[in-house]
Amino acid sequence: EHVQSLYQTCMSTCLFGKNNILMQPPGFSFALEGYLTLVQIEDSLLLKWLPNILINRTREHEDDTSLLWLHILSLDITNDVAHAHCHQGAGHNESEIILIGYNGIAYPMLSFPQPSSLIHFLEAMENGLHPRGCLEPPLWFLRQPQKFRKRSDDATISSTIRNIAVH
DSSP, X not given: OHHHHTSOOTTOEEEEEEEEEEEOOTTOSSOEEEEEEEEEETTEEEEEEEXXXXXXXXXXXXXXXXXXXXXXXXXXXXXXXXXXXXXXOTTSSOEEEEEEETTSOBOOOEEESSHHHHHHHHHHHHHHHTTTEEXXXXXXHHTSOGGGSOOOSSOEEEEEEXXXXXX
16 A cells, blocks of 8 residues: 555656655664655645665565554645755765654654755655745755855755645
8 A cells, every 4th residue: 555655646646756765764773765755636745755675575574574664754745844954964975854844843854865866856845835835945046156145064955835825
């Protein structure tokens, strides 16, 4: 059921899909690779992450994977996420995003293997939020040349997800 829900159906549109996105589940001392999708279903924008081992599991690994089912990430970005904080990873080859809920609690960090993958994810998220929501500041603003905006020394971006009432 979870694996099938990662892909596009007749009722949904897959805006983004990427394998080998790292997430460190709570209580784990290491990060797991998984498959991340961003799916639009009517007015909802859903983020789903599933560990690769659950997608590729075999009968011999069934006992080893039972705990992993508890760490599937499934969020309704339009209703559950208020803020997205992005930064370049320690190795500068990866980029990371932390989503913050309206309750102020951070969801587990997602690490993208290439910075361009995070940019594609943010573009897909911005497109999926439109016309009922947006990122503030929008991505086009963040891409402006340095002379038009202040740039911090570290590669950090923060955006608020704003819901817009559409009548």
